[in-house]
Amino acid sequence: MQDWINEVETQRIEQLPAERIAELKDKFASSPYKQTFHLQPPFGSAGKPNGLLFDGKHYLISHVWYPFTINNGLSYSYAYQTPDLIQNPTEQIMLKPDGLFDDEGIKGGSAIEINQQTHFIYSAKSKDAVIEAPFMQLHAVKNHTGEIEKYEQPINFEVPEGYIQNVQDPKVFEKDGARFALLSAQTEKGQGRLLAYHADDLNQWQLIAPVHTNLSHFGDFWHASDYFTMNGYDILTFTAENTEHAFKAGYLMGHLHFHNFKMNHGDFKLWDDGFGFVFPQTFEDAEGSRVLIGLLKTEGEYEHLPEIAQVPCLSIPRQLTMRNGKIYQTPHSSLKQLRYNEETALGYANKFAKQLHPYEGDNFELQIEILENDATEIYFEVKVSKWNSTKVTYNTHSRLVTLDCSESGEVPLANVETKCSVQLSRDLEHLQIFVDQSSIEVFCNHGERVMSSRIFPPENSKGIRVGTESGQAYLKFTKYDLHGIYEVEDNSEQ
Numbered sequence: 001m002q003d004w005i006n007e008v009e010t011q012r013i014e015q016l017p018a019e020r021i022a023e024l025k026d027k028f029a030s031s032p033y034k035q036t037f038h039l040q041p042p043f044g045s046a047g048k049p050n051g052l053l054f055d056g057k058h059y060l061i062s063h064v065w066y067p068f069t070i071n072n073g074l075s076y077s078y079a080y081q082t083p084d085l086i087q088n089p090t091e092q093i094m095l096k097p098d099g100l101f102d103d104e105g106i107k108g109g110s111a112i113e114i115n116q117q118t119h120f121i122y123s124a125k126s127k128d129a130v131i132e133a134p135f136m137q138l139h140a141v142k143n144h145t146g147e148i149e150k151y152e153q154p155i156n157f158e159v160p161e162g163y164i165q166n167v168q169d170p171k172v173f174e175k176d177g178a179r180f181a182l183l184s185a186q187t188e189k190g191q192g193r194l195l196a197y198h199a200d201d202l203n204q205w206q207l208i209a210p211v212h213t214n215l216s217h218f219g220d221f222w223h224a225s226d227y228f229t230m231n232g233y234d235i236l237t238f239t240a241e242n243t244e245h246a247f248k249a250g251y252l253m254g255h256l257h258f259h260n261f262k263m264n265h266g267d268f269k270l271w272d273d274g275f276g277f278v279f280p281q282t283f284e285d286a287e288g289s290r291v292l293i294g295l296l297k298t299e300g301e302y303e304h305l306p307e308i309a310q311v312p313c314l315s316i317p318r319q320l321t322m323r324n325g326k327i328y329q330t331p332h333s334s335l336k337q338l339r340y341n342e343e344t345a346l347g348y349a350n351k352f353a354k355q356l357h358p359y360e361g362d363n364f365e366l367q368i369e370i371l372e373n374d375a376t377e378i379y380f381e382v383k384v385s386k387w388n389s390t391k392v393t394y395n396t397h398s399r400l401v402t403l404d405c406s407e408s409g410e411v412p413l414a415n416v417e418t419k420c421s422v423q424l425s426r427d428l429e430h431l432q433i434f435v436d437q438s439s440i441e442v443f444c445n446h447g448e449r450v451m452s453s454r455i456f457p458p459e460n461s462k463g464i465r466v467g468t469e470s471g472q473a474y475l476k477f478t479k480y481d482l483h484g485i486y487e488v489e490d491n492s493e494q
Contacts, residue, residue: 009073033309033438036484040313051111052283075105086334108169118142123168135168158207192222196261212262224279274451290320300412328447339480353467360462368431372474384463409457422449
């Protein structure tokens with residue numbers, strides 16, 4: 001359903017007059033669900049992140065971009081560049097489908113900085129691609145003047161026997177002075193896998209082996225892989241897709257042997273226990289911390305919600321740390337720059353739902369400290385109106401934190417989950433909640449577990465409420481309104 005445009009999905013953005021582009025930007029900006037502090041293209045739909053890095057001066061964050069549909073049609077690579085990761089990004093189309101081998105769309109991939117030049121290794125679709133190899137793997141470089149130069153010929157990544165010729169999403173990284181790549185692949189039996197390669201030259205790759213894990217039947221395809229190390233552990237991350245097109249974005253932690261790419265690891269763990277967090281990629285920030293950014297999308301179909309409201313966005317950047325052998329995710333410190341209008345409240349919550357302080361919020365960060373807890377269950381509600389709210393509950397006995405979006409406003413049709421729960425390793429002491437126009441991201445106990453979802457409340461939903469099932473809890477609330485990253489000026493370039 002194309003309810004926001006008249007263009008066909010294969011229309012090229014370069015062919016649109018400036019007046020039409022301005023009209024599309026204005027239409028998207030006027031949507032009540034347009035995000036304010038999440039990265040999102042000026043119109044159209046964000047897709048897989050396909051290039052995240054810090055080049056020593058600026059952060060580069062790029063993703064697949066569908067100007068006229070959600071996850072379909074002709075696609076580009078859209079990029080944001082900022083010195084501080086979050087404020088006033090300069091935006092531009094980074095890669096256009098204007099080459100011989102990418103004329104039907106730019107897809108997933110990665111970026112790497114070599115000799116002060118940014119190299120993009122990416123998948124693309126071409127009119128000349130044969131059915132046996134639907135994706136081309138291509139190489140482009142952003143030179144010292146900022147111009148994009150594409151290499152003329154595709155990269156030949158050998159596909160071993162027993163695998164289908166549909167490899168994609170090349171992730172290039174360096175370890176101990178050597179250069180490697182991971183590509184998403186599928187066996188002839190329909191099993192998701194990753195293939196590992198080595199190269200001295202970015203245009204000449206040698207197959208090492210399929211990555212061997214303990215996951216024999218775990219999804220039909222593994223998208224958007226990544227690799228990094230933390231505290232002596234190897235971390236392998238990817239998004240697994242099954243036959244019902246359900247996605248699980250998570251990671252394996254253990255030890256990866258680079259001579260044969262066999263990995264000894266623990267269980268596959270989700271990055272996010274909510275809904276619609278997919279295709280995450282990582283990079284190191286200016287301080288050397290590992291940062292994770294994924295795509296936040298809707299799940300299921302909506303009966304009354306226009307498609308313009310449902311377009312995906314990027315998650316807030318999350319800083320990764322390890323404590324006692326577990327990975328924690330916390331909102332990146334750069335988000336503090338967006339804070340203003342701090343308000344605090346201290347008091348008891350009981351079974352009579354109330355606001356501890358007469359404040360409300362549209363786009364905000366809410367921190368909750370549980371100082372004393374004699375309640376059986378505590379619930380916190382945001383985006384509250386007469387009929388709607390998005391609820392976070394904590395059951396003291398089970399240590400379960402639940403994100404309940406079933407009454408948040410427009411919800412997906414039947415057979416799509418709207419509630420999710422996580423069990424904490426210790427009592428809940430701290431919640432940090434980020435709420436934008438159409439999303440919520442909940443960090444439990446300083447990032448031990450995270451739950452996110454897109455939400456679509458009515459425009460008058462601004463209340464914040466707290467209560468208990470029985471008993472009482474002594475709480476401290478700290479709320480910050482958050483500036484939008486686009487508030488100062490329009491930085492997009494076509």
